[in-house]
Amino acid sequence: MEHKHPVEAMAGGQGQPPVLQPGYTFATITDKISAIVLTRQTPLGWFVGVGIAGMLSAVLLYAVSFLMYQGVGIWGINHPIGWGLAIVNFVWWIGIGHAGTLISAILLLLRQSWRNSINRFAEAMTIFAVMQAGLFPLLHLGRPWLFYWLFPYPNTMTVWPQFRSPLVWDVFAVSTYFTISLVFWYIGLVPDMATLRDRAQNRAARMIYAVLALGWRGSARHWHRYETAYLLLAGLATPLVLSVHTVVSFDFTIAIVPGWHSTIFPPYFVAGAIYSGFAMVLILAIPIRHIYNLEDMITDRHLDNCAKIMLATGLIVAYGYIMETFMAWYGGNLYDKHLIWNRMHGPYRALYWALIAINVGFVNVLWTKKVRFTPKLLWFVSLVVLVAMWLERFVIVVVSLSQDFLPSSWGIYIPTRWDWATFIGTIGFFALCFLLFIRVMPMISIAEMKSLLPSSEAKAPLESES
Amino acid sequence: MRPPIYGLVAEFDTPAEIVAAARRAHEEGYRKMDAYSPFPVEGLSEAIGFHKDNVALICLVGGVLGLATAYGMQYWINVIAYPTNVGGRPLHSWPAFIVVCFEMTVLFGGLAAAFGMLAINGLPMPYHPLFNVPSFSFASRDKFFLCIEAVDPKFDRETTYKFLSSLGPRMITEVPH
Structure with a gap:
């Protein structure tokens, strides 16, 4: 909750749409957002969504149960491609999470007050996306029930993790990212839980929100410490969001596989993560603001800004592709050259050209104002971007492994129905978590939205008084 | 009274x-x-x-504690408790310890800031007059x-x-x- 410039935020400036439509007061903001959870009738779309997401979650449960019973052999993984869809999905999901942290932490430090209306649900998106991401390496372990072997703990085998391995770094990076995201999100929720506690008519709801509010009463001393803590968490989460995908990229770059062993990976992974994350933010925001009539709070300005960030990071990713190809030629390494040739002409060439067409070519439609200001078009572009980013990870993981140094050990990986079931299942589980979240928690931060109002400034009348 | x-x-x-x-x-x-x-x-x-307020100080203490814990833990595990020769590299390969040190600094610092703030605020406090x-x-x-x-x-x-x-x-x- 930074100090913002509410007047600017309202006016928009330079002919841009405002961040919050005029006409709201502290009371109407509170009532509008809390009503979604407390009093308004749940829209039919929500029930349909929960139905579909619930069925897909059941598919996930089934796929995971069979995996536990049978083992990872039900997936299409083989030699040489030991990392199939599981790692593709892991990288894809964790990348999606990055936009939430970028919105909540980096944009807070940069005093981008427009973030106040989208940070809450973007943070929730982060948490749920990291939950899906975390599933994949665990399931890929082979014996997932022994996952705790990854952590350093005193055990009767007297075996300890090897800290020179990037796979161990990844365990620390992802678990820290999840924990800090969760704490950041919850600390942001505490004042809003107090608001819901005070508004709820239903006794059970009041009790639950009271417990979650921890007895928050809005004391000036509390707010002072709260703002310090919030800013510190943002400061800590900022390097964290840049580091997580960097560490994920280390999983690849530390190995000597052609196509992985490259210094371009960390920045290119981080840009790709933010790119796909903003696509997911738009995928969620556009239907939500329509179904819940939140166009006043999640305005065209928000969609426009998200689209611009997507365009900027998308072009960084495109630069990464160009550099990768250039370096393969300029570096003169036979295996690197072969890798690029294999991407362009090998068995997976269709995927490579599709992702180049989208991430280098198609993404440029975001330069036009018409696309950025037409929610339906923007939603479609975001969906295409998410598909392209998934293909990018597929190309990185699978194509590199399929043909490395030794032609006698080349191979082909074709995902099985269990690979697909697990992937589709996590999309359903993600959607289910998200739908439950918007039903029971305020999806827009009530307290932070109030700071956008010009009347939240205490200064002006005081000066005239003296 | x-x-x-x-x-x-x-x-x-x-x-x-x-x-x-x-x-x-x-x-x-x-x-x-x-x-x-x-x-x-x-x-x-x-x-x-x-x-x-003292929240920043608590966060700093948490972060430093996290850093010390991470380095100490990695040193003890990789050099003393379970030394493994990986391609002849030194056991005390400090550059490889940086990532976990960073993560645990952020983890301890963040948890200290959040829970420290709640603690000095006296929360959770279910009843207040x-x-x-x-x-x-x-x-x-x-x-x-x-x-x-x-x-x-x-x-x-x-x-x-x-x-x-x-x-x-x-x-x-x-x-x-």
Whole structure:
């Protein structure tokens, strides 16, 4: 909750749409957002969504149960491609999470007050996306029930993790990212839980929100410490969001596989993560603001800004592709050259050209104002971007492994129905978590939205008084 | 001896009014008081005489502790408890320890900031006398409150009441324990 410039935020400036439509007061903001959870009738779309997401979650449960019973052999993984869809999905999901942290932490430090209306649900998106991401390496372990072997703990085998391995770094990076995201999100929720506690008519709801509010009463001393803590968490989460995908990229770059062993990976992974994350933010925001009539709070300005960030990071990713190809030629390494040739002409060439067409070519439609200001078009572009980013990870993981140094050990990986079931299942589980979240928690931060109002400034009348 | 009531609370409509009122009360010599608002109002904590908090220090201590724990743990595990020769590299390969050191600094620092803030705020606190005031539920919506507590040496039911009414509040309520 930074100090913002509410007047600017309202006016928009330079002919841009405002961040919050005029006409709201502290009371109407509170009532509008809390009503979604407390009093308004749940829209039919929500029930349909929960139905579909619930069925897909059941598919996930089934796929995971069979995996536990049978083992990872039900997936299409083989030699040489030991990392199939599981790692593709892991990288894809964790990348999606990055936009939430970028919105909540980096944009807070940069005093981008427009973030106040989208940070809450973007943070929730982060948490749920990291939950899906975390599933994949665990399931890929082979014996997932022994996952705790990854952590350093005193055990009767007297075996300890090897800290020179990037796979161990990844365990620390992802678990820290999840924990800090969760704490950041919850600390942001505490004042809003107090608001819901005070508004709820239903006794059970009041009790639950009271417990979650921890007895928050809005004391000036509390707010002072709260703002310090919030800013510190943002400061800590900022390097964290840049580091997580960097560490994920280390999983690849530390190995000597052609196509992985490259210094371009960390920045290119981080840009790709933010790119796909903003696509997911738009995928969620556009239907939500329509179904819940939140166009006043999640305005065209928000969609426009998200689209611009997507365009900027998308072009960084495109630069990464160009550099990768250039370096393969300029570096003169036979295996690197072969890798690029294999991407362009090998068995997976269709995927490579599709992702180049989208991430280098198609993404440029975001330069036009018409696309950025037409929610339906923007939603479609975001969906295409998410598909392209998934293909990018597929190309990185699978194509590199399929043909490395030794032609006698080349191979082909074709995902099985269990690979697909697990992937589709996590999309359903993600959607289910998200739908439950918007039903029971305020999806827009009530307290932070109030700071956008010009009347939240205490200064002006005081000066005239003296 | 415990005073018969917790204090007197005055209700205001705008951030500007509450800041002005808090400042007046501080000038008047009241110290055991607190202001309540639905969102952080700039200058309000300063107006009641609260300037510095220790959250940043707690965060720093947490972060340093995390860093020390991470380095110590990796050194002990990779050099002393379970030395493994990986391609002839030194056991004490400190550059490889940087990532985990960074992660645990952020983890400990972040948890210290969040839970430290809650702890010095005295939260969770399920009961507080102010929750007895019916209109206080609007402190989380659109109203602003200034409570002068009975433990303040200057507190006197009548003079404090008079002082609070001079600030032009919507309403003044006695807060039972």
